Amino acid sequence: MLNKTLLPQSVAREIQTMIQTGTLKAGEKIPSQRDFAQKFGISRASLREALLTLETLGLIKTEAGRGTYISAPSAGNEGHSGHMAPWRYSDSYSVFDVFQTRILLEGEIARLSAGRLTQLQLEKMERATQTMADCWERQDLLANVEADLEFHAIIVSACSNSMLKALYQTVRDQVTETQRQPIPITDPKRMGESIAEHRRIIAALSANDANAARREMENHIRNTARCAGLSP
Amino acid sequence: MLNKTLLPQSVAREIQTMIQTGTLKAGEKIPSQRDFAQKFGISRASLREALLTLETLGLIKTEAGRGTYISAPSAGNEGHSGHMAPWRYSDSYSVFDVFQTRILLEGEIARLSAGRLTQLQLEKMERATQTMADCWERQDLLANVEADLEFHAIIVSACSNSMLKALYQTVRDQVTETQRQPIPITDPKRMGESIAEHRRIIAALSANDANAARREMENHIRNTARCAGLSP
DNA sequence: CGGTCTAACTGGTCAGACCAGTCAGGCCCA
DNA sequence: TGGGCCTGACTGGTCTGACCAGTTAGACCG
Incomplete structure (x- = not known):
C-alpha cells in the first residue's frame, strides 16, 4: 500500500x-x-x-x-524537517526520560548549529531572551514560554543534521511540555539564571564554539530539570 | 477523519x-x-x-x-515504547547524517544500558559477535549482518530511557541500512577490528562501565563510517 | 431582526465491478 | 523425474455510484 x-x-x-x-x-x-x-x-x-x-x-x-x-505548522518546521506525528494512542514518556533525551538531542543540535547561525538569527535569539525577561517581570507566562520556544527553535533550525532535526520534531510535543511545566514553580532566581544561561548559549554560538554551545545547552536543560525535581 | x-x-x-x-x-x-x-x-x-x-x-x-x-517488532519494543514510524515520503537522509545520529543515539543508549544487561544478554552478544566472525569467514554476508543487528538490538533493549528507544526505532531502517552498506567493501582487516570493537563494547558493558561503553560504541560506529568514506 | 426550515453542501460508509499482481497446481516436454 | 510454462484462483488497487449523517447558508415568516 x-x-x-x-x-x-x-x-x-x-x-x-x-x-x-x-x-x-x-x-x-x-x-x-x-x-x-x-x-x-x-x-x-x-x-x-x-x-x-x-x-x-x-x-x-x-x-x-x-x-x-x-494543520498549523510548528515554529522551526521548515522544509523537510519531519512531520512525524506520534501515534496518539500510546502512553507518554516519563518526564525524566524526556529531559534526558532533551539533554542529548539539544546538546548535539546546539553543537552542530554553531557556526551556522546568521547574525539575524542570533539577534532574534537575543530578543527572544529579552522578551522572556520582560514577560517574566509582568508575569505573562504564556509569552514567556513562547519566547523560550522561539529561542530553542531557532537553534534547531540551524542544525546541519536533518535527521536530528526530524527526531527533534518527533518529540517536540513532549519537549515543549517540559519547557512549560517547570514555569509556574520557577522562582525568580532560577528564571534569572535561565536567562543568563540563554545568554551564555548565545555567546557560545556567536563565538562559533561548538563544544561550549553544547555544554551550555546541556547545562541549561539540566538546570531546568532540577526545577522539576529531577537530576538527569 | x-x-x-x-x-x-x-x-x-x-x-x-x-x-x-x-x-x-x-x-x-x-x-x-x-x-x-x-x-x-x-x-x-x-x-x-x-x-x-x-x-x-x-x-x-x-x-x-x-x-x-x-511488521516485525523491534527488540525492546515492549508496551508503550513508541510506534513512531518515519515519514516515508520525504527524502532519505544523507549517510553522513545517519552516522552522526547513530553515534549520538547509540553512544548514549550504550551508556544507559550499562549495568542493565543480564548475563544471558551479554552471552548472546558474545555469541552474535562470534557468529559475525564465523559468517564472515564463509562469506555469508546476510547472516553476518543479522548477527550484527542482533548485537546492537540487545543493547537497545536494555536502555533505561524509553523515549530514546522509541527514537531509535524511528530511525531503525536508516540505521540498519548503514550497518549493511559498508559490508561489501569491508576489508578483512576492518571486519576483524569491528569484531574486536564489539568485544570491547561487551567488556565495557560487562564491567558496567557506562562511559567506556559509550566511548567504545561511538568509536565502533565512527570506524564503520570511515569504511564508507565518512568522518562524522 | 431573529428564529426556523430546507436545500445544498460536506465527509463517512457501503457494495459491486474491474484491473493488475501473485502464487500454486497441473500439464507437458526433455 | 525434474523443470518450465500456463491457467485459475487468490490477492490488493482503483473506480463508480448510492446512501447516510453532519454542517451551513439562505429564504421565509412572525
Missing part, C-alpha cells in the same frame, strides 16, 4: 508539496473531496486514502460535514 | 490491540481484506482505511497481490 508508485501515495506527496510550498496555507480549507478528486483525476476513494495518510501524520485535519483543513 | 469514534479508526485500534497482545504476531499475514472486512462487519473500503493508518505508522506492511503482514 505504501509503495511509492501508488496513486494515493503520489497524490499525498503532491498535496504535501502544496503545503510545503505555501500553495496551501495553515488553517486553509482544501477543496471538497469530490472537487479535489476530480482535480487530480482520481476517484474520491483514492483521494480519501491520500488524505488519510496526511492526516495520520498530522499535516491536515478533516472534520465531517465541514471539510479538510491544513 | 481521525475522530476516535470513526469506524476505520476503532478497527485500527482493535487491530493494534491484536498486534500488541500477540494475537497477530510479527511476520504473520492477516486475513485477506475481503475476509477481514467481513469479520469486522464493515466494508472493505473502511477496512482499507484502517489498514492504511496502521501502515502509515509502520505497524503493518501491505503488498499488492500478496497480502498484509505484521
Whole structure:
C-alpha cells in the first residue's frame, strides 16, 4: 500500500508539496473531496486514502460535514524537517526520560548549529531572551514560554543534521511540555539564571564554539530539570 | 477523519490491540481484506482505511497481490515504547547524517544500558559477535549482518530511557541500512577490528562501565563510517 | 431582526465491478 | 523425474455510484 508508485501515495506527496510550498496555507480549507478528486483525476476513494495518510501524520485535519483543513505548522518546521506525528494512542514518556533525551538531542543540535547561525538569527535569539525577561517581570507566562520556544527553535533550525532535526520534531510535543511545566514553580532566581544561561548559549554560538554551545545547552536543560525535581 | 469514534479508526485500534497482545504476531499475514472486512462487519473500503493508518505508522506492511503482514517488532519494543514510524515520503537522509545520529543515539543508549544487561544478554552478544566472525569467514554476508543487528538490538533493549528507544526505532531502517552498506567493501582487516570493537563494547558493558561503553560504541560506529568514506 | 426550515453542501460508509499482481497446481516436454 | 510454462484462483488497487449523517447558508415568516 505504501509503495511509492501508488496513486494515493503520489497524490499525498503532491498535496504535501502544496503545503510545503505555501500553495496551501495553515488553517486553509482544501477543496471538497469530490472537487479535489476530480482535480487530480482520481476517484474520491483514492483521494480519501491520500488524505488519510496526511492526516495520520498530522499535516491536515478533516472534520465531517465541514471539510479538510491544513494543520498549523510548528515554529522551526521548515522544509523537510519531519512531520512525524506520534501515534496518539500510546502512553507518554516519563518526564525524566524526556529531559534526558532533551539533554542529548539539544546538546548535539546546539553543537552542530554553531557556526551556522546568521547574525539575524542570533539577534532574534537575543530578543527572544529579552522578551522572556520582560514577560517574566509582568508575569505573562504564556509569552514567556513562547519566547523560550522561539529561542530553542531557532537553534534547531540551524542544525546541519536533518535527521536530528526530524527526531527533534518527533518529540517536540513532549519537549515543549517540559519547557512549560517547570514555569509556574520557577522562582525568580532560577528564571534569572535561565536567562543568563540563554545568554551564555548565545555567546557560545556567536563565538562559533561548538563544544561550549553544547555544554551550555546541556547545562541549561539540566538546570531546568532540577526545577522539576529531577537530576538527569 | 481521525475522530476516535470513526469506524476505520476503532478497527485500527482493535487491530493494534491484536498486534500488541500477540494475537497477530510479527511476520504473520492477516486475513485477506475481503475476509477481514467481513469479520469486522464493515466494508472493505473502511477496512482499507484502517489498514492504511496502521501502515502509515509502520505497524503493518501491505503488498499488492500478496497480502498484509505484521511488521516485525523491534527488540525492546515492549508496551508503550513508541510506534513512531518515519515519514516515508520525504527524502532519505544523507549517510553522513545517519552516522552522526547513530553515534549520538547509540553512544548514549550504550551508556544507559550499562549495568542493565543480564548475563544471558551479554552471552548472546558474545555469541552474535562470534557468529559475525564465523559468517564472515564463509562469506555469508546476510547472516553476518543479522548477527550484527542482533548485537546492537540487545543493547537497545536494555536502555533505561524509553523515549530514546522509541527514537531509535524511528530511525531503525536508516540505521540498519548503514550497518549493511559498508559490508561489501569491508576489508578483512576492518571486519576483524569491528569484531574486536564489539568485544570491547561487551567488556565495557560487562564491567558496567557506562562511559567506556559509550566511548567504545561511538568509536565502533565512527570506524564503520570511515569504511564508507565518512568522518562524522 | 431573529428564529426556523430546507436545500445544498460536506465527509463517512457501503457494495459491486474491474484491473493488475501473485502464487500454486497441473500439464507437458526433455 | 525434474523443470518450465500456463491457467485459475487468490490477492490488493482503483473506480463508480448510492446512501447516510453532519454542517451551513439562505429564504421565509412572525
